[in-house]
Amino acid sequence: MESMFTKIGAYQYTSEALIIKGKLQSEGIDVFMADNHTIDFDPLISNAIGGVKLFVRNVDAGKAKQILFAINRYSVDDSGNPVICPQCSSSQVDLVSTIKDLKSLFSFLFSLLLGLLPFYVKYKYCCNNCKNQFL
Template structure:
């Protein structure tokens, strides 16, 4: 029998893809990753080749997409509760880092020159629904 595989998700990093792959395999869905070794070898080509492709059998596509939708994680607070947008009240909030001060820029620049991680970073949250940016206090 000739099985046809379809791409259900793309990831920039193989660690994300491996986590989702493991979750799908735990539910009995056969999966495989395409281009993960290439990107592990040279992460800078991830955007150029379209990221790591997570593929499942065509007959499992609907179930796999349902599982992906159910595990879409948004930002949580220290107690594990979803962070709500102060503007619209929805929990479609994600964390991102930003360079919005001289200290953050200087940290980024020194990290860039020394090939180290930045020692100072600012984090903000953004609501995917209304695009409101806010810090968490």
């Protein structure tokens, strides 16, 4: 049996998905979320289960993708200008968290043992084009 729904996105946290859901609903598109309660209960498993998924009806998929394409999903600076990769000059740059240094690793393991969210996280920009990471 063919599915009546099309997955249009997956987001690490429910708050991100709710913003996109609100935008699509304001355009008259019904949006359905999956796995949001699981991730709200334990945010650390978001990557393991593929994040919060947004679905729309097949008939609305084209319009929903156009709306999402119009929203700039990449990082911008405080002035609203896109962050540019210093290596390849691409504007397809995301802000990512890393646990590559020793302090981040110990913080992550300590929080995991206590069932808390990590209290020390280091963020870097990562270029989707050349995979360069920079501050």
